[in-house]
Amino acid sequence: MENAIEVKGMQKIFGEHTAINKVSFNVKQGEIFGFLGPSGSGKTTTVKVLTGELKQTVGDVKVLGIDSENFGSSAFKSQVGILSDNSSLYERLTIYDNLKLFCKLYGAPLKQIDVVLREVNLHDERSKIVSTLSKGMKQRVLLAKALIHNPKLVFLDEPTSALDPGNMAHIHRGLQKLNEAGTTIFLTTHNMEEATELCDRVAFLHNGELQELDSPNSLRYKYSTHAFHVETFKGNRLVIDNQPDQADQIRDLIANGEIKAMHTDNPTLGQIFLKVTGKELE
CATH class of the missing domain: 3.40.50.300 (P-loop containing nucleotide triphosphate hydrolases)
Known part of the structure; x- marks a missing residue:
């Protein structure tokens, strides 16, 4: 069994409120x-649907190969x-x-x-x-x-x-x-x-x-600007685009021994989440 959880087109509706809207995903074993x-x-x-506490309104749900009708x-x-x-x-x-x-x-x-x-x-x-x-x-x-x-x-x-x-x-x-x-x-x-x-x-x-659904590293790469963030020994903080025409600037900083720290732009999951949803986790 490749997937521990399989969800296809799941909806959960309470009266006039749609809590879950056509969600599909798999969780690998x-x-x-x-x-x-x-x-x-x-x-x-x-989670309540996946554990049998609630029944989905529409869609197919399997957990460990067991259909939702048999979650009890x-x-x-x-x-x-x-x-x-x-x-x-x-x-x-x-x-x-x-x-x-x-x-x-x-x-x-x-x-x-x-x-x-x-x-x-x-x-x-x-x-x-x-x-x-x-x-x-x-x-x-x-x-x-x-x-x-x-x-x-x-x-x-x-x-x-x-x-x-x-x-x-x-x-x-x-x-x-x-x-x-x-x-x-x-x-x-x-x-x-x-x-x-x-x-x-x-x-x-x-x-x-x-x-979104992907590995944390893949999401961080996807939402990165890929720019270089440089801190010099003089205390300057520079943002240099990851473009061929900026290579000379980085080379000169390295040649002159000015770089104290340097890293590419990799947003945190929290920053990505805020960008995607417009909300902080609460």
């Missing part, structure tokens, strides 16, 4: 796919992990006891608890009551819950929100390790640096429609 959009773009609605089946649920704004925990139980319950629910071995707790950097906190945890710690428990049954495909909605830089880096390493082992990851995030670091491809969603 084994990739980390970033799904980015400002609030109200239809991002959450799309045990075959689907056993292969998919979900961290969303609807994910919840038992507040009066410990971290360990929460995960023990989810092991029983998914038929996962109890030894998997230690594995996922190390992945989210909570192994030493396993006896803490969930109600006493910070928002960031609860987020990491929810991530552990999504991974407890070793799913083939994981939907992660803002998995590192509320995390400090150290724990964020730890989670990133864990997700990369998980992906290297073959797990496909569908990631929504407002952190463009996170998307750039983790994702093989990213999709920009705006007003219910896909605006």
Whole structure:
């Protein structure tokens, strides 16, 4: 199976409002796919359709080869992990006891608890009551819950929100390790640096429609002016067009030892997103 997710002509209509408008895309087996959009773009609605929480109005949707009509089946649920704004925990139980319950629910071995707790950097906190945890710690428990049954495909909605830089880096390493082992990851995030670091491809969603879909590097190249940005030792900052008739200027700067730093214009994903959609991520 080449694609973990296949979406063709998907629409989702609520009354007179079209939340998703004829969206088509594939997520390849084994990739980390970033799904980015400002609030109200239809991002959450799309994820809910892909996980079976909502039914599309029009179009074909397949996840792991399973048609959307069968998203409620045990075959689907056993292969998919979900961290969303609807994910919840038992507040009066410990971290360990929460995960023990989810092991029983998914038929996962109890030894998997230690594995996922190390992945989210909570192994030493396993006896803490969930109600006493910070928002960031609860987020990491929810991530552990999504991974407890070793799913083939994981939907992660803002998995590192509320995390400090150290724990964020730890989670990133864990997700990369998980992906290297073959797990496909569908990631929504407002952190463009996170998307750039983790994702093989990213999709920009705006007003219910896909605006762009490509690898971060390809998008950065596409929207680059390719001009050279030069900083000299005298503190001057120059922008030189990447054109043959500008070669002498660059050559002279190099020959005179004036260049302190030089790079081509490569916009960030955030800058590209703002240009494409006219909006910041919220």
